[in-house]
Every structure is written in structure tokens, then in C-alpha cells.
Amino acid sequence: MLSVDKVSVSIEGVRVLRKVSCDIVARKTTVLIGRNGAGKTTTLRAIMGLIPRDEGSIRLDSDDLARMPAHTRARAGIGYAPEDRRLIPELSVEENIRLPALALNLDKAEIARRLDEIYMLLPELHVMRSRPAGGVSGGQGKMVALGRALTVARKVLLLDEPFQGLAPALALEYARTLGELRKHRPELALLITESSPVLLDRIADRTLQIERGEILVPSNQG
Numbered sequence: 001m002l003s004v005d006k007v008s009v010s011i012e013g014v015r016v017l018r019k020v021s022c023d024i025v026a027r028k029t030t031v032l033i034g035r036n037g038a039g040k041t042t043t044l045r046a047i048m049g050l051i052p053r054d055e056g057s058i059r060l061d062s063d064d065l066a067r068m069p070a071h072t073r074a075r076a077g078i079g080y081a082p083e084d085r086r087l088i089p090e091l092s093v094e095e096n097i098r099l100p101a102l103a104l105n106l107d108k109a110e111i112a113r114r115l116d117e118i119y120m121l122l123p124e125l126h127v128m129r130s131r132p133a134g135g136v137s138g139g140q141g142k143m144v145a146l147g148r149a150l151t152v153a154r155k156v157l158l159l160d161e162p163f164q165g166l167a168p169a170l171a172l173e174y175a176r177t178l179g180e181l182r183k184h185r186p187e188l189a190l191l192i193t194e195s196s197p198v199l200l201d202r203i204a205d206r207t208l209q210i211e212r213g214e215i216l217v218p219s220n221q222g
């Protein structure tokens with residue numbers, strides 16, 4: 001499905017990704033583990049076209065993503081929840097979730113269908129849908145960012161350290177939601193980054209490890 005092949009990235013002249021290769025497979029949850037600064041966020045940003053590559057290719061099915069400008073990648077069906085959430089604080093929770101639908105040119109019925117599905121998976125978002133996104137807690141903001149990514153994710157969902165900073169109750173809730181998501185959208189290819197494998201052990205089909213910009217030999221292939 002999503003194939004990252006020997007991608008290298010430099011930031012301000014320093015190599016931060018070295019020939020990163022990984023396949024993100026439909027129906028599988030791939031977990032990318034690495035400590036702070038290992039290159040997890042840079043890997044996701046490279047996939048989203050938010051940072052230029054020195055070399056390597058990124059393909060989604062038969063499409064070369066490198067030839068696709070960042071703003072059209074959403075149309076390719078890749079949803080992305082950045083670690084820093086990036087919500088628009090003045091807009092309501094629901095407006096934030098609906099935002100990508102504008103870029104995607106979805107009709108009203110399709111937007112309503114996707115919103116229903118998101119609220120079914122994340123009922124707490126329905127409860128706070130009218131609140132300004134700037135007024136929700138950091139943990140709730142992670143849920144909103146997940147909802148927004150789900151508006152887009154037809155094929156691939158990228159979640160950058162979704163559990164980081166979540167209170168234990170919210171972390172459990174988030175993990176439960178990912179389990180539900182797997183049931184309702186079995187076809188999705190999921191890539192989740194984390195600094196520790198503990199929370200994701202149960203939902204990971206495959207675990208990759210990244211260290212200093214390099215992917216180590218996979219520890220379990222599923």
C-alpha cells in the first residue's frame with residue numbers, strides 16, 4: 001500500500017533520516033518506536049510531503065507521492081494527526097474535524113456520513129463538538145486531531161505519538177478507540193509512532209524501531 005523506500009532527509013544540513021524504508025500495509029497496524037529525536041516525526045512529515053527529501057521514493061499503491069504536492073495528498077486518502085495537534089483554536093471542534101472535507105471537495109451527504117462515523121467511534125467528540133478547539137484540554141485535542149485525520153483517512157492513517165501527554169484514563173480511551181477503528185475500518189493501513197512499545201503492544205501487527213534516523217531490523221513481522 002504505502003511504500004517508503006530509502007528516504008533520506010536533512011534539516012539544516014544535518015542528516016536526520018538515513019535511507020528509511022518501510023511498508024505500511026492495508027489491514028495492518030504498524031508501530032514505529034523510537035526515542036525522542038530518533039526521526040519519527042520527520043518520517044511522517046516526509047510521507048506527508050511537508051519536508052523535502054534528499055533521496056528515496058514514497059509510493060501509495062501505484063502513485064508516486066513525490067510528484068504530488070502536499071495539499072493533494074489528503075485526496076490520496078492519507079490522514080495525518082501530528083503530535084502537536086495543530087487545531088485552529090477559534091473554530092469549533094466540529095469545524096476542525098470538517099476542515100479537510102473542504103479541501104477534499106466532499107458533498108454534504110458524504111461529509112455527514114464521515115462525521116457520523118467519527119462520532120460513533122469517538123462519542124466524546126460529539127459531546128464537545130460545539131466548543132472552541134482552543135478550549136479543550138491537550139488530551140482532548142489529541143482526540144480532535146484523530147477525528148480530523150479520520151475525515152481524510154480512506155487508505156492510510158498516520159498518528160504521531162498519540163499517547164504522549166495523555167492522562168491514563170484518556171490513554172485507555174484512545175487505545176479502545178483504536179481497537180474499534182480496526183473493527184469498523186479493517187481495510188485501513190495504520191502507522192502509529194510512540195517512544196515506548198508498552199501501550200501499543202496489543203494492537204501492533206508489526207513493530208519497527210527507529211534510532212538516529214535509521215530503521216533497525218524489525219523485531220516482529222506479522
Ligand SMILES: Nc1ncnc2c1ncn2[C@@H]1O[C@H](COP(=O)(O)OP(=O)(O)O)[C@@H](O)[C@H]1O
Nearest residue numbers: 011012016034035036037038039040041042043
Ligand atoms: N525544525 C528542526 N530544526 C532542527 N533540527 C530538527 C528540527 N526538527 C527535527 N530536528 C532534528 O531531527 C531529528 C529527528 O527529529 P524528529 O523527527 O522530530 O524525532 P522524533 O519525532 O522521533 O522525536 C532530531 O535530531 C531533531 O533534533
Ligand SMILES: [Mg+2]
Nearest residue numbers: 040041042083
Ligand atoms: Mg516526534
